[in-house]
Amino acid sequence: MSYKQTILITGGTISLGYHVALNLARQYPDYQVILSSRTDKEHAADKINQALGQKNVSFLPLDLSSTSNIRHYAKNYSSLGYPPIAILLLNAGLQFPDEMRKNDEGYELTFAINHLGHALLFHLLTPHLFPKCRVVVTSSGTHDPAQKTGVPDAKYTTASELAHPTPETAQNEGRQRYSTSKLCNVLFTYAVSRRLKAQGSQITINAFDPGLMPGTGLAREYSPVLKFLWFRVLPRFLPVLRFLLKTENIHTAVESGASLAWVASGKEMEGKTGCFFEGRRERESSEVSYEVGKQDDLWEWTVRTTCSEGEEYLNLKV
Template structure:
């Protein structure tokens, strides 16, 4: 598949899809593609102005699209709970959940509103709490949960002795741990669903590398300017070299969400180093195969967010 070729999505009319982190970048591309396939797309965002602009862009591309803008701050368990209550009260089943939102590499250690290290708390624990809150709506739909991991998880590990990086904060290591945790959560969710008869399937995707806002200037997390890395990624992407674009980087999550035979599977780019290229099934990285870590992390995460996912 060439860079400008895209997956053909099935007709998703009558389905509801929720995509976190859809106000820009890869998440916006994912949401727009789902909307174009006929799904009703729920877009929960932290910045409502950015969210409104994203919805406007989606509806400009797909005038008949049904897009629901919601408020969500994944770094606040209260915000997660409020959204969960609102969607459960509406009663509409959720057919696909894509946990795409994330924060990357704050220069100094920061914490969420609940006191968790910012990357672990937002990228992982916020999604754990949200999936738990929406589980009834996912179960009634026999839904699919897709969690976005990252190439940073390829050599990551769970630091059980310092989960919140309180003793030793290494920004890249903390990010890698958070994205590994996302993957282990999705895989454990699938195992528990199969054992418990929940009807939910799960998959892990990773987008490779593409120019997004993750490494751009983010004053709200203490990064006043673009990183050298994001400038290089933009340069490579614009020339079609090695890395992807936001559109191509959306493909793995779309494949993971719509391939009905992919329960428990892993999807990513198939180009060199899995940095870009066509989406396809990939052999799971070694850290994703640690089932004991996944089960332990599930229990620890439930304890941290203060609610059971079952």
């Protein structure tokens, strides 16, 4: 079958990513839907195809912690002849609650996966983007101290320092590195959106907060006790959690998957860019996320890091 366009989802094999993939594959049976993560142990692509009686979902392995793997992925992707990407969901994410980790290239691992890997992938896929491509970056309410999520407050210093922490900041709690990486997602979304609009591009990019989702794969690096609580106990008590934490922004992966699908494809979203969504509700992000200086610092470091000599990021000037 010849497909009209492509939908590409990072981290699309489990939890939020799986359910948004299921929603979009159902909605667009004539689109190629690609799930990309390190592995597909649960055979998510096959399960979605079987559930829908379709054949439009496939899996391509991608390791966002490795820039060399991302470049290999992009080169392979280019050779496969897929139609233009109409929806790009930069969704995958991890947190490491214990000591600081680095990838093989020396970048702090949370920042490498949650920001740098996606930024490089976005850059390399530029030639394949549909002129009206919709890009959605999965962030988190944890980026905003005003939300009082219980996660240590995000703290943006410089992109260079986040990529290569000093001996002092290397001692920061892993959850704080996670919330800061989610702030980077928002800063980067706004930086890219401003530049796309200035160039007259019709590509849109927005940030999405799925809310707290007990039972999802985000906690797979936790201790056995915390894993038990996260996967087995908390999912049974969502109404209690909403009451105790005084927020409605606690959902199942099914609910948040449907919301992310709406942000990515809803008719109401046409032309909307540079926005932050909590589920389907547009809202203000954190105060610091609107600081242009921090947006530009992250943008400029990212461009220098991801672009080879002579390249321009998204065909845009720094």
